[in-house]
Amino acid sequence: MLSFDFSYARGGFQLDARADVANGVTGICGPSGSGKSTLLLLLAGLLKPQSGQLRMRDDVLVDRARKIFVPAWRRHFGLVFQDGQLFPHLSVRDNLLYGFERLAPASRLFTLDTVLQLLEIGHLLERRPALLSGGERQRVALGRALLYSPRLLLLxxxxxxxxxxxxxxxxxxxxxxxxxxxxxxLYVSHAQAEVEFLADRVLMMDRGKLVDVERITASS
Structure with a gap:
């Protein structure tokens, strides 16, 4: 269970978000500029809220009143950006294995071969990110996040x-x-068909606020 209740402000933008997120997939929808990506960055620890709390199961990751802020590298979350950000100085192979090789074998949920086959990226292993197309970078970024076997996946x-x-x-x-x-x-998308296929519930964001929670009964 992921629970958060925090506020964040930058410039003229104010985000106030509160939710309890169970296992499964939670879709996050809303118009451009409503705060969806900012919410993921706050959850990942790449932005710091001005006030509030964030808890993952029994672990308190953020509690501004108690001056607790666990940095991103200690949260063991996977984050895939829209533009598939990779380490530019590493090959595709080394990008994929960056987190994987730091895991105990028993905690690995996927093998490298499984991810390579599914995402069709085996032929890219020795390339650098600068030589990849946008779609190839995105697949490598997704593969890296999955191989990290994260306890929360932010997409x-x-x-x-x-x-x-x-x-x-x-x-x-x-x-x-x-x-x-x-x-x-947590799956951010403007594609309604993707959200309906994958998500168990949807958080709607509008102007920095979570304004609706809708459960989905998938037909698949």
């Missing part, structure tokens, strides 16, 4: 730069991850 429009064939291949895999592991996911 910011992870399929936006992929063609329809790959989307139809990767979406069922993400659904399998949801069904076979206890990794909760």
């Amino acid at each position: 910011d429009e992870p399929l936006s730069s992929l063609d329809e064939r790959l989307k139809q291949q990767i979406l069922p895999f993400l659904k399998r991850v949801k069904d076979e592991t206890r990794i909760p996911m």
